[in-house]
Amino acid sequence: MFNHDKNEQLRHRLDRSLDKSSDGIDMDVPAEVVSSTTVYTGRIFHVDDMTIALTDKKGGKHEISRQVLRHAPCVVMLVHDMSTDRYLVEREYRAGSDMFAYGLPAGLMDEGEDILDAALRELAEETGVVPDRHTMGVDYVGDFYSSEGMTDELAHIMVLHLGPFTREARHFDPDEHVESAWIPWSDLAATRITASNSMIAIQHEALRRLIARNSDKDKPTLFS
Template sequence: MFGRSKQEQLKHRLDTKLNASSDGIDMDVPAEVVNTATVYTGRIFHVDDMTLALTDKQGNKHEISRQVLRHAPCVVMLVHDMSTDRYLIEREYRAGSDMFAYGLPAGLMDEGEDIMEAALRELAEETGVVPDKDTMGVDFVGDFYSSEGMTDELAHIMVLHLGPFKQEKRHFDPDEHVESAWIPWSDLVATRITASNSMIAIQHEALRRLIARHADDENKPSLFS
């Protein structure tokens, strides 16, 4: 184990435990694509029908079938106005859940665009908020697959802590209709938000606020000191 990073050590421990329940497939051998065909192409995503081969510990191949929804990566932002301690919330129609859902600013990345470029572009387009990048703080929460059993969509999730910002005109796509408003933290955590990526960002911020509050409490003078 000497020389391995903590993450590598953890992976080794997990894999050793999991191997005890193996049905024979060698999960150290990458899956092999036997064939793939695009069976649907739409404006936003396409669907591949795939046959893949998994290798067992004797070297034999076992074919499996999967359909994968191919989707551009996206950005998801919890936006915090530090001067007022308020957060941006949105509402728009979501076809998957068939409802006008509450959520956070988010959107697809353009080809060749980096994560922060996409985040600030989507924020400006949907809400008109244009932060001062020199005073803005960014907590990169992580990169998470929306549903890794069926799609390759990767969500880059972050919390933006804004200093000064400008409010400009919004720019929607022709079939896009989004409402946005600033609300206090207490209202945000009480709102029913059903998008998992949005909830990851909110839970991350809840932990940050809890740690900050605990630190403040420890620094307050005690009556008994």
């Protein structure tokens, strides 16, 4: 309750400050979808062409046009082997950046799938790593939109601190080609990773390691 009240107070202070630069749009009134037409449908996503009405503080309506890429939610995970203090890194071709990019295990969630179940499924499919769920620690970093101005893709980001794990055969989609390797933290921190969701997980872990080092702790707190 305390944290909720504190967050609400912060939001109200922030909103009052922002209101001073308002051009008249009432941002306490939800946006209204006037029309929405699907203009493209692909295997992974579809695109909606939308007209949206915003309400000003006198009740007037102001229409804006947006195209929104509709995308399934995804999971992104930084995987930490606590026994060796190494991290799992991947490399695969990314069409958006036209690079064979370094990154972290990630993938799309199936409809109705639990977040952690999706993460462990993707981890096994891409890398063959199957953790012992009873000894595994999970730091839920947060839920972040990949690019909220143009897509509704929501990334569920976490750090997995593994105890014992087993290996199984990897299972890729026909057009999926992924390499993976365990590397020390120093190498991961020095690697150029361009995916923002991956960097959120890495920065979260960098902060945890810094706090642990400063408090003379060498292992993360585990949450089963």
